[in-house]
Amino acid sequence: MNPRVRAIAPSLIREVSSRKRSSSIDLGLGEPSLLPNRAHFDAAMNYVTERGVKYTPNAGDAALRDAVARHYAYPAMAGAGNVCITVGSQEAMYVAIKTLLDPARDELLVVEPCFPSYQKMATLEGVPIARVAMREEDDFGVDAERIAAAVGERTRAIVVCSPCNPTARVISSVAAERLARALERRAGEPVWIIHDEIYREQSFVDDVAELARIYPHTIVTNSLSKSNALTGLRLGWLLGPADFIEQAIKVHAWVTSCADTFAQRVALHVFESPGGLEEHADWYRERRVALLEALAHSGLRYITPEGTFYACVRLPSGSRSRNAAEELIERYDVVAIPGIAFGECMEGWLRLSWVSSPDRVAAGINRIAEYCRVVTP
Amino acid sequence: MNPRVRAIAPSLIREVSSRKRSSSIDLGLGEPSLLPNRAHFDAAMNYVTERGVKYTPNAGDAALRDAVARHYAYPAMAGAGNVCITVGSQEAMYVAIKTLLDPARDELLVVEPCFPSYQKMATLEGVPIARVAMREEDDFGVDAERIAAAVGERTRAIVVCSPCNPTARVISSVAAERLARALERRAGEPVWIIHDEIYREQSFVDDVAELARIYPHTIVTNSLSKSNALTGLRLGWLLGPADFIEQAIKVHAWVTSCADTFAQRVALHVFESPGGLEEHADWYRERRVALLEALAHSGLRYITPEGTFYACVRLPSGSRSRNAAEELIERYDVVAIPGIAFGECMEGWLRLSWVSSPDRVAAGINRIAEYCRVVTP
Numbered sequence: 055m056n057p058r059v060r061a062i063a064p065s066l067i068r069e070v071s072s073r074k075r076s077s078s079i080d081l082g083l084g085e086p087s088l089l090p091n092r093a094h095f096d097a098a099m100n101y102v103t104e105r106g107v108k109y110t111p112n113a114g115d116a117a118l119r120d121a122v123a124r125h126y127a128y129p130a131m132a133g134a135g136n137v138c139i140t141v142g143s144q145e146a147m148y149v150a151i152k153t154l155l156d157p158a159r160d161e162l163l164v165v166e167p168c169f170p171s172y173q174k175m176a177t178l179e180g181v182p183i184a185r186v187a188m189r190e191e192d193d194f195g196v197d198a199e200r201i202a203a204a205v206g207e208r209t210r211a212i213v214v215c216s217p218c219n220p221t222a223r224v225i226s227s228v229a230a231e232r233l234a235r236a237l238e239r240r241a242g243e244p245v246w247i248i249h250d251e252i253y254r255e256q257s258f259v260d261d262v263a264e265l266a267r268i269y270p271h272t273i274v275t276n277s278l279s280k281s282n283a284l285t286g287l288r289l290g291w292l293l294g295p296a297d298f299i300e301q302a303i304k305v306h307a308w309v310t311s312c313a314d315t316f317a318q319r320v321a322l323h324v325f326e327s328p329g330g331l332e333e334h335a336d337w338y339r340e341r342r343v344a345l346l347e348a349l350a351h352s353g354l355r356y357i358t359p360e361g362t363f364y365a366c367v368r369l370p371s372g373s374r375s376r377n378a379a380e381e382l383i384e385r386y387d388v389v390a391i392p393g394i395a396f397g398e399c400m401e402g403w404l405r406l407s408w409v410s411s412p413d414r415v416a417a418g419i420n421r422i423a424e425y426c427r428v429v430t431p
Numbered sequence: 432m433n434p435r436v437r438a439i440a441p442s443l444i445r446e447v448s449s450r451k452r453s454s455s456i457d458l459g460l461g462e463p464s465l466l467p468n469r470a471h472f473d474a475a476m477n478y479v480t481e482r483g484v485k486y487t488p489n490a491g492d493a494a495l496r497d498a499v500a501r502h503y504a505y506p507a508m509a510g511a512g513n514v515c516i517t518v519g520s521q522e523a524m525y526v527a528i529k530t531l532l533d534p535a536r537d538e539l540l541v542v543e544p545c546f547p548s549y550q551k552m553a554t555l556e557g558v559p560i561a562r563v564a565m566r567e568e569d570d571f572g573v574d575a576e577r578i579a580a581a582v583g584e585r586t587r588a589i590v591v592c593s594p595c596n597p598t599a600r601v602i603s604s605v606a607a608e609r610l611a612r613a614l615e616r617r618a619g620e621p622v623w624i625i626h627d628e629i630y631r632e633q634s635f636v637d638d639v640a641e642l643a644r645i646y647p648h649t650i651v652t653n654s655l656s657k658s659n660a661l662t663g664l665r666l667g668w669l670l671g672p673a674d675f676i677e678q679a680i681k682v683h684a685w686v687t688s689c690a691d692t693f694a695q696r697v698a699l700h701v702f703e704s705p706g707g708l709e710e711h712a713d714w715y716r717e718r719r720v721a722l723l724e725a726l727a728h729s730g731l732r733y734i735t736p737e738g739t740f741y742a743c744v745r746l747p748s749g750s751r752s753r754n755a756a757e758e759l760i761e762r763y764d765v766v767a768i769p770g771i772a773f774g775e776c777m778e779g780w781l782r783l784s785w786v787s788s789p790d791r792v793a794a795g796i797n798r799i800a801e802y803c804r805v806v807t808p
Contacts, residue, residue, distance in 0.1 A: 090483055308551050
């Protein structure tokens with residue numbers, strides 16, 4: 055078998071999550087606890103009852119591609135030809151990495167802390183990885199100078215997740231401008247930015263930069279998973295310059311052929327419903343207020359979430375996050391994800407999700423605070 | 432960008448199909464014209480209304496994996512751990528090729544004529560291809576000796592499509608036994624067979640071998656696309672030995688995460704409905720009777736379909752199939768797929784699908800026969 059596949063380590067996040075008991079307070083979850091809006095499914099049912107479930111073109115249904123492009127209206131990628139509908143943003147990211155990077159020549163730069171999938175995908179493709187860690191003393195805020203300084207001769211693409219899983223930080227307009235200008239000053243072939251915008255509809259501050267508005271060599275990945283509580287629907291999209299999308303469609307075509315026609319009809323109804331993508335946004339804003347109270351009350355050091363549905367808390371100095379996560383499950387019946395899963399720079403931290411009920415979230419945070427008090431030397 | 436992606440040629444099948452007019456008789460179609468059974472969708476709707484659309488495990492819903500394994504009950508792959516639910520059989524094949532073959536060392540052997548996706552996927556992965564052509568004088572029947580003789584030192588896997596797109600031939604028990612025994616006689620590491628069984632429910636003869644019953648190093652790919660007229664649902668599966676499936680799940684996890692939860696509920700209902708996978712089988716058997724009449728009446732040389740919903744007809748000696756397909760669209764308003772799309776050995780042939788109404792199919796065949804009479808020297 056392919057040795058690159060054998061070499062892929064199992065997921066630490068899944069490993070920790072799998073130890074959950076039925077009684078556990080689960081702050082490990084990476085998916086909304088809401089139910090999706092049934093109206094979108096009814097629309098899709100009406101369609102398939104009448105028309106069946108035929109293949110769409112590889113790139114996706116023409117009306118959906120157009121609706122996605124018009125919704126974002128990102129400069130230079132505002133037409134249907136700038137969109138490829140994918141099997142969730144996971145396939146969007148996979149296709150982007152596979153299309154952009156030549157394993158024989160190029161390197162992917164990953165901004166840490168980040169979700170581990172970018173590295174795993176690149177490794178599966180034989181694409182070398184470089185890492186640049188944001189600084190704990192800045193609460194892991196996006197530091198454009200650090201990123202720009204880490205761009206090497208072989209760097210052909212940079213993945214930026216904003217709002218960021220796990221840090222819940224966003225990239226500001228100033229940071230985005232600085233990053234774009236620094237990349238533009240470089241000689242030679244352009245360096246691409248892949249902007250993972252999957253938590254775009256969970257933004258809680260005003261200044262959230264969209265890199266596609268600022269830097270022409272930007273590829274955007276997104277999906278309905280987080281915005282509409284449709285993680286299992288596997289419906290996402292890639293946005294980018296037309297010549298990139300043309301190549302990406304070929305990869306997508308040979309990997310999965312096309313996205314699910316039923317799911318594409320759900321998505322078309324979301325995009326055609328006024329405010330469809332933001333239908334859960336208020337729910338998250340309200341939950342965040344309760345979360346901030348619980349965090350302030352806990353006495354823990356935490357990073358104020360600017361986006362996503364995560365919050366990161368600091369363990370006592372010297373703690374190993376993996377051990378802490380295991381002890382929290384065993385002794386406090388709380389599931390949290392160890393920071394080390396998101397990069398070395400996040401060792402000593404935990405990522406908590408706050409999609410459970412406010413009471414459960416507050417109780418979980420209190421148990422973590424108690425654990426920290428007990429283990430503090 | 433990745434030069435391997437740039438090098439992928441556009442699909443000849445799609446290119447020819449795209450010239451279709453609204454008036455055309457379309458014998459190019461690679462998908463059923465039936466509507467799917469709505470009962471399966473109602474079951475999925477009930478599920479998602481109550482439970483939402485969460486991620487399933489990467490390998491798929493446990494009950495679905497179990498149902499798939501029990502349905503086939505292939506020896507040594509009859510448990511849930513032998514199944515990975517995928518995004519159609521396209522992703523199943525992609526994952527199988529990517530998991531089995533080390534691009535630095537291994538080669539994929541492709542039995543031609545065949546659908547072009549196997550080669551395209553391998554090329555995308557940098558896996559070298561070898562081809563073995565079945566013989567026109569045998570109506571492209573599966574010749575185990577020819578395949579075995581083509582297995583080289585680097586051959587690590589062989590793709591066999593039976594019932595075969597495009598030839599509509601199936602592999603017989605005798606041929607399957609001969610192939611298995613020849614592979615077993617080889618020294619060194621085993622050679623895998625990837626059996627593409629996507630047209631399994633469109634079989635019209637009694638002797639259709641299932642390689643997974645005969646040869647232990649078999650991987651099976653399949654989906655609901657053809658059996659249940661659900662091409663657009665993108666729901667397929669991989670069956671194989673547990674240690675292969677364990678590795679394949681990792682590839683699947685990083686490429687697409689998991690298959691659509693809604694589509695998995697549709698599939699579970701199909702598998703739990705007695706005869707669910709065969710619900711369209713009678714329709715195809717009846718249509719085939721009409722097709723055989725039309726073929727016999729046409730005077731064309733044809734291959735009697737043993738499976739699938741295709742039939743292959745011979746063009747006059749010296750004809751180029753691509754030119755013929757173009758002339759047929761331009762001058763006779765019939766879409767048929769040129770044989771050259773399926774390998775050099777099928778030059779001079781056309782692949783016709785017979786999922787349109789019997790009248791339209793017969794009319795299309797008559798127009799092709801007329802074209803052949805006109806161009807015959």
